[in-house]
Amino acid sequence: MLQNPSSAAPTAVRLLRYTRAEQDEILGGGDDPFGVAATGLSWLPKEDHFGVRQGGRLVAHAGLLRLSVAIGDTGTEVVGVGGVAVAPDVRGQGLARLVIAAALQHARTMGPSHALLFCRPPLVPLYRRLGWHPLDLDVRVEQPEARVVTMPLRTMVTPLYDNARWPSGPVRLFSLPM
Numbered sequence: 001m002l003q004n005p006s007s008a009a010p011t012a013v014r015l016l017r018y019t020r021a022e023q024d025e026i027l028g029g030g031d032d033p034f035g036v037a038a039t040g041l042s043w044l045p046k047e048d049h050f051g052v053r054q055g056g057r058l059v060a061h062a063g064l065l066r067l068s069v070a071i072g073d074t075g076t077e078v079v080g081v082g083g084v085a086v087a088p089d090v091r092g093q094g095l096a097r098l099v100i101a102a103a104l105q106h107a108r109t110m111g112p113s114h115a116l117l118f119c120r121p122p123l124v125p126l127y128r129r130l131g132w133h134p135l136d137l138d139v140r141v142e143q144p145e146a147r148v149v150t151m152p153l154r155t156m157v158t159p160l161y162d163n164a165r166w167p168s169g170p171v172r173l174f175s176l177p178m
């Protein structure tokens with residue numbers, strides 16, 4: 001029987017769990033699969049997970065969690081996006097776009113008006129392409145032992161609602177980054 005080609009299109013689903021084993025399934029077991037070890041930062045695990053499976057194999061992931069922040073003098077919340085990963089052999093096929101879209105669809109149900117992520121500078125054009133905007137200011141984040149440091153990676157945000165506007169002012173996360 002011929003398979004309907006549309007049924008083979010990849011779809012993103014919510015994952016019931018995402019541990020180091022699932023991350024290794026996507027990225028392999030390397031020491032620094034995200035290329036951020038040189039920052040020396042400690043990171044939060046994500047709470048909600050979205051993924052793409054192909055042939056029973058997990059090939060893409062994006063995670064979410066709600067974060068408390070201050071923007072200028074105002075305390076608010078954002079949805080942090082992290083752990084975005086696509087298996088090396090299936091990159092360039094739109095799977096990051098797909099899995100991030102699924103994560104942001106869920107983020108729109110969580111309340112905050114923006115999502116925020118941190119990325120290495122070479123990934124800024126990719127995230128711009130997906131509708132994210134770099135924040136060209138210092139972002140302060142917490143680290144162990146009550147330290148507060150300036151995030152050395154780029155910070156990018158995207159609105160979760162049509163009329164959402166990012167407020168002006170310095171940004172401070174009241175947690176580890178994600």
Ligand SMILES: CC(C)(COP(=O)(O)OP(=O)(O)OC[C@H]1O[C@@H](n2cnc3c(N)ncnc32)[C@H](O)[C@@H]1OP(=O)(O)O)[C@@H](O)C(=O)NCCC(=O)NCCS
Pocket residue numbers: 033034035083084085086087090091092093094095096097098117118119120123125126127129130
């Ligand atoms: C970064 C990563 C997730 C990208 O995954 P991917 O599946 O190759 O990305 P996609 O194919 O979905 O590409 C997303 C979009 O960015 C575009 N894009 C990719 N590289 C680009 C670049 N250098 N400049 C501009 N746009 C770019 C793609 O064309 C695509 O847009 P389109 O759908 O309109 O064509 C993947 O390379 C990866 O897992 N890297 C290792 C882990 C990592 O660094 N994660 C990021 C953590 S912030």
